[in-house]
Amino acid sequence: MVFAATGEPTTLLPAVTTAAIERDVFDQIFLKLAEIGRDGGTFGDSGFTPELARSWEWTDPLTLTFHLDPRARWQDGPPVTAADVAFTFDAYTDSAVGSDDRTTLIEHIASVTASDSLTVVFKFRDRYPEMFYDATYHMRILPAHLLRDVPRATWQTAAFGRAPVGAGPYRFVSWTPGQSIELAADSTYFLGRPHLRRLIWRVAGNLNNAVTMVLAGEADAVEVLVTPANIAKAKADTALAIYPYAGSTYTFVRFNLRANGDRSKPHPVLADPQTRRALVLAADRPQMVQAVFGGYAKVPPGPMPQVWSWLWKTKLTPTPPDSTAAARLIHGRHLSFHLAVPSTSPTRVQYAQLLQEQYRRLGIELVIDQVDNPTLQQLLESGKFDATLESFVTDPTPSSSVPALWGRGGPTNYGQYSNEKFDALVRTASSSATQEAAQTAWEAAFAALAQDPPGIMLYALDNFAAVNRRVTDVHIQPDSWWGLVRTWRIPPNQLTERDRAGR
Amino acid sequence: MRAWLLRRVAAGIAIVFAAVSLTFVAIHLAPGQPFLPPDERPMAPEVVARLRRNYGLDRPLPEQYLRYFVQLARGELGESFSQRRPVAQAIADAVPNTLLLTTTALAIDFTLGILIGLFQAARARRRSDVALANVTLFFYSLPTFWLALVLQLVFALWLGWFPTGGVTESALYGSLPLLGRLADRLRHLVLPALTLGLVGAGGTARFQRAALLEALGHEYVRTARAKGLAERAVLVRHAWRDALLPVISLAGVALPFLLTGAVLIETVFSWPGLGKLAADAISARDYPLVLATTLLATCAVVAGSFIADVLTAVADPRVRLTA
Numbered sequence: 155m156v157f158a159a160t161g162e163p164t165t166l167l168p169a170v171t172t173a174a175i176e177r178d179v180f181d182q183i184f185l186k187l188a189e190i191g192r193d194g195g196t197f198g199d200s201g202f203t204p205e206l207a208r209s210w211e212w213t214d215p216l217t218l219t220f221h222l223d224p225r226a227r228w229q230d231g232p233p234v235t236a237a238d239v240a241f242t243f244d245a246y247t248d249s250a251v252g253s254d255d256r257t258t259l260i261e262h263i264a265s266v267t268a269s270d271s272l273t274v275v276f277k278f279r280d281r282y283p284e285m286f287y288d289a290t291y292h293m294r295i296l297p298a299h300l301l302r303d304v305p306r307a308t309w310q311t312a313a314f315g316r317a318p319v320g321a322g323p324y325r326f327v328s329w330t331p332g333q334s335i336e337l338a339a340d341s342t343y344f345l346g347r348p349h350l351r352r353l354i355w356r357v358a359g360n361l362n363n364a365v366t367m368v369l370a371g372e373a374d375a376v377e378v379l380v381t382p383a384n385i386a387k388a389k390a391d392t393a394l395a396i397y398p399y400a401g402s403t404y405t406f407v408r409f410n411l412r413a414n415g416d417r418s419k420p421h422p423v424l425a426d427p428q429t430r431r432a433l434v435l436a437a438d439r440p441q442m443v444q445a446v447f448g449g450y451a452k453v454p455p456g457p458m459p460q461v462w463s464w465l466w467k468t469k470l471t472p473t474p475p476d477s478t479a480a481a482r483l484i485h486g487r488h489l490s491f492h493l494a495v496p497s498t499s500p501t502r503v504q505y506a507q508l509l510q511e512q513y514r515r516l517g518i519e520l521v522i523d524q525v526d527n528p529t530l531q532q533l534l535e536s537g538k539f540d541a542t543l544e545s546f547v548t549d550p551t552p553s554s555s556v557p558a559l560w561g562r563g564g565p566t567n568y569g570q571y572s573n574e575k576f577d578a579l580v581r582t583a584s585s586s587a588t589q590e591a592a593q594t595a596w597e598a599a600f601a602a603l604a605q606d607p608p609g610i611m612l613y614a615l616d617n618f619a620a621v622n623r624r625v626t627d628v629h630i631q632p633d634s635w636w637g638l639v640r641t642w643r644i645p646p647n648q649l650t651e652r653d654r655a656g657r
Numbered sequence: 658m659r660a661w662l663l664r665r666v667a668a669g670i671a672i673v674f675a676a677v678s679l680t681f682v683a684i685h686l687a688p689g690q691p692f693l694p695p696d697e698r699p700m701a702p703e704v705v706a707r708l709r710r711n712y713g714l715d716r717p718l719p720e721q722y723l724r725y726f727v728q729l730a731r732g733e734l735g736e737s738f739s740q741r742r743p744v745a746q747a748i749a750d751a752v753p754n755t756l757l758l759t760t761t762a763l764a765i766d767f768t769l770g771i772l773i774g775l776f777q778a779a780r781a782r783r784r785s786d787v788a789l790a791n792v793t794l795f796f797y798s799l800p801t802f803w804l805a806l807v808l809q810l811v812f813a814l815w816l817g818w819f820p821t822g823g824v825t826e827s828a829l830y831g832s833l834p835l836l837g838r839l840a841d842r843l844r845h846l847v848l849p850a851l852t853l854g855l856v857g858a859g860g861t862a863r864f865q866r867a868a869l870l871e872a873l874g875h876e877y878v879r880t881a882r883a884k885g886l887a888e889r890a891v892l893v894r895h896a897w898r899d900a901l902l903p904v905i906s907l908a909g910v911a912l913p914f915l916l917t918g919a920v921l922i923e924t925v926f927s928w929p930g931l932g933k934l935a936a937d938a939i940s941a942r943d944y945p946l947v948l949a950t951t952l953l954a955t956c957a958v959v960a961g962s963f964i965a966d967v968l969t970a971v972a973d974p975r976v977r978l979t980a
Binding site: 156164165249250252253254256257307310311315316330331332333334336352354356357358359360363366367369370371372498525526527528529531532533535565566651652655 | 688689690691701702703704707708711736739740741742746747750751754809813814817820821822823824825826827828829831832924925927929933934940941942
């Protein structure tokens with residue numbers, strides 16, 4: 155089975171990386187204690203399926219005890235123990251390692267200790283509905299016997315990251331830089347040998363090359379098609395089956411509420427809530443989604459991707475375009491501001507141009523600055539911008555990314571947006587005991603955001619994967635696209651020369 | 658000769674030092690910062706700050722500059738920010754791929770270009786010359802990436818004769834016999850090498866034709882003809898040797914291309930060579946990798962110019978390598 159990869163991993167050591175291409179590969183090699191269910195639910199432990207943990211129980215409201223599967227072994231032989239889990243938590247929360255999940259973990263989990271070789275105890279600092287999710291989702295359990303002696307400050311470049319050893323369904327075989335990464339099914343995998351014998355990621359380098367490889371039959375699958383043109387080409391190819399799934403990305407214009415380059419002063423244009431509301435009303439988002447994606451995306455009523463499907467069932471609706479109301483709010487003032495757009499994303503550049511044209515009709519001057527991603531990131535961190543057009547890949551829950559991006563003091567709230575009512579509602583939503591209560595609170599929070607917009611929520615993508623038709627039992631996991639590859643099959647009569655190679 | 662050699666080596670070292678220094682300053686002052694994952698998920702600011710500390714990017718620029726050259730003097734190129742491995746390893750992986758592609762492309766370029774130029778000069782101003790002049794001009798004026806996309810569309814996607822990209826068929830390569838592996842590499846090489854070779858040959862042919870026509874006007878050619886030598890012998894043995902000199906200079910200019918690679922072609926054909934490595938390094942603000950590729954490219958330019966001078970002296974007895 156050959157996957158066309160749009161990029162190449164930097165390392166396959168899960169604690170130090172967050173990129174999708176890395177996750178695609180290491181999700182086959184490493185396991186979590188339990189995996190999120192196919193419904194993507196993050197409340198309580200319902201829907202979660204056992205992986206390294208065979209079972210679990212709540213000893214008290216703040217103590218969660220996992221019992222590891224005694225059959226689980228590292229691919230180099232030793233059994234997976236509770237000490238490995240404690241070691242993993244220690245590594246993920248060590249600032250020297252630099253895990254992106256560190257903040258979430260130390261905020262909620264006080265300790266992880268091994269009470270015997272197969273029992274591990276999580277002690278939480280507070281009680282909230284997503285405790286189980288936080289205990290299991292962020293960490294892939296790592297082999298302490300192989301990593302204990304590797305200095306934590308060198309994990310980013312550790313040799314282990316280029317030849318990892320896990321306890322998952324596939325073993326690492328080889329990594330030819332710039333070309334491919336190969337994994338082989340582990341015949342001793344304790345949850346049953348996967349059906350596909352070999353997994354190969356071919357480095358295509360970018361989306362266009364990846365799609366071309368799949369269309370030419372040189373690769374069997376590509377995880378995202380993104381553009382309507384790619385979707386149309388893949389649909390027209392009789393060898394390919396298209397699998398739609400909820401996207402985990404949303405794209406937005408972020409306003410800087412502080413002056414460009416001087417955070418001590420308010421922004422002369424965008425600090426005013428009425429002006430920001432006018433800018434939202436002046437943007438015909440449904441028309442833009444139709445023009446660019448031809449219906450393969452939706453206008454989100456808040457900062458939300460499609461993967462948070464339960465939030466889309468609320469009564470929230472996006473603010474409809476209303477150029478008359480926008481003109482009224484502007485009061486004939488001449489508005490002018492810059493929008494920084496990543497030049498590497500033709501879709502976002504196209505969106506910026508559409509927005510520019512819509513604003514021009516109302517006398518608003520939008521100056522588009524095309525910059526590359528490292529420059530965009532620097533502009534954001536230094537506050538030297540008026541507005542940016544960004545995309546964000548989320549977790550399965552809004553509890554972490556929404557306050558981080560839009561909450562007061564959030565680490566990536568680069569626009570310095572501040573809305574006390576919204577912050578309070580987010581806190582309520584994150585601590586709601588039931589999904590229904592959380593849904594109500596998020597609905598109210600996003601309604602507050604719509605009244606005092608920090609930006610313009612432009613689109614949330616429908617994702618489409620293209621997979622060769624000879625592969626059956628294909629399920630795409632929205633939060634980890636190839637997470638269920640272990641269950642895929644190729645019937646014996648459909649095997650090609652590529653599948654049989656190396657037998 | 659020794660003085661010439663010493664002067665060239667000293668000049669070469671100065672050029673390399675200046676190029677690397679300028680690149681160092683330029684890349685550090687350019688907007689943007691390293692350590693960004695490829696998808697839309699910026700790293701936490703604290704993680705970026707720690708990485709910057711680990712790689713010494715929090716130090717003043719002059720100190721970083723000195724540290725870099727001390728490290729370079731020890732023969733170390735540093736760690737790649739984007740690949741999280743030694744730069745030397747990344748370069749070592751890319752060099753063979755680039756050499757394979759560029760030597761093949763240059764072989765196609767010069768073989769085809771010289772032969773076409775020779776053929777045109779021998780039939781100057783006849784129909785075949787005019788037709789070939791138009792064809793070579795057409796290829797010479799084509800943007801390489803456009804030709805690459807067309808060849809990819811026709812020969813890979815429509816006809817399926819060649820793969821769309823990559824260096825080998827990863828899933829099969831390991832299980833192929835030696836000849837099979839060679840054939841597999843060749844199949845992957847055809848389209849990118851042909852793209853580069855055809856565009857280059859267009860220019861080389863025009864260059865060779867012009868040089869040969871100029872040589873044919875010289876008196877020694879008239880003398881050779883007057884002596885009753887066959888036209889083929891006049892053309893190949895006398896005029897062509899003279900007309901090769903500018904082509905050798907052209908080859909000297911082309912030599913650095915052997916190591917700098919071809920960014921666009923490597924990108925279109927997913928060819929993991931030095932050009933793509935350098936372009937990706939710039940996009941990722943991977944300072945050590947950018948500097949290493951600059952160092953390599955500058956060394957290639959200096960060496961190319963040196964080799965061209967030596968070859969010219971060998972081919973033309975009138976040229977003396979003196980200080």
